[in-house]
Amino acid sequence: MNWLLEPSVSTFGPEIDRLYYIILVITGIVFFITQFLLVYFLIKYRKREGRTAAYTHGSTRAEILWTAVPFVVVLMLALISKPVWDEIKDPALFPEDAYEVTVVARQFEWEAQYAGSNGEFDADDSFTVLNRLHVPVNQPVIVHLESADVIHSFFVPRFRLKQDALPGRSIPMWFEVTEPGEYELGCAELCGLGHYRMDGLVIVHTEEEFEAWKAERLAAAGGGVTGTERAQAMTGEESR
Ligand SMILES: [Cu+2]
Structure with a gap:
């Protein structure tokens, strides 16, 4: 049984994993400390003969500390995440x-829409594939x-x-797969x-494989084939 994430295969995967493990370690340490203290105090202040409950106002110093420390930690996490977030999510970059x-x-279902041979999405030979996203390896994909x-x-x-x-929005995202x-x-x-x-599946091809796959699809989509023939050319991909 694998307790950790499966290895990443995208260019920004290692950066996401680095942030993930930093956060996992910090929250893991906090988890074990708080759970240990919870059990410790449960036992320490358990009911005993002759001991009565006492009123306490609390500690202002402790309250400031346990507010300020998490604030600084969360702020630090935000600052170290920012460059990675920008790299992945900012369309300008x-x-x-x-x-x-x-x-x-x-x-x-997922419908992948591919441009025709002229690069336009509403061309005669543009085509769609259901639940399978075919992309080339080692090339950025938007x-x-x-x-x-x-x-x-x-x-x-x-x-x-x-x-x-x-609904109502077209949101760009990108990735580059390395395997x-x-x-x-x-x-x-x-x-x-x-x-x-x-x-669905994202199927990542070598460049030659991808070009061959695309050429086949463009040929099937264009050239005046009927809708039925077009659908038949895609069976096996769309059988979900
Ligand atoms: Cu859904």
Whole structure:
């Protein structure tokens, strides 16, 4: 049984893990100290013959201390998180030359929308894939995340990436994966009775594999094929 997170496979994964373990250690120490004191005082001040309860006003000094120390700790955590947060979430700092794709979340599936060969999303040969997001390895990918109905949350644990999808908004996010493979994509926001069905995969290809996959899809989508033929060309991917 693995108690820790599975290894990250994105470029910013190690930075997220560093923050995660700093917070885990701090909260872990606080947890053990408070639980130890709780049990210690339970035993020390247990009921005993002849001992009565006494009124105490408390200690102003202790109260200032246990307010100020957590305040400083939380402030420190915010300051060391800020650069990482900006790197991941600030669109002004997104990497250039990213591959762009749109993902629409809806009850209860993910729809990845790919641009046509001319780079436009409403081209004749643009295409969609359900519950499978194909991307290239070692290249930044920008996902424009949308929702068709309620709030969903795009969560790929191995990328250390989570982003809410809000109806009426297109929210950009980015990642760059360092290892080809298939990684679980889940919806991390309870979005209705079928919430559990929103488990997709992010399939990370080598560059050549990705180009070949895309060329195949573009060919299937364009060239005047009918909707049915188009759907058949995608079976196996959409069987969820
Ligand atoms: Cu959802």
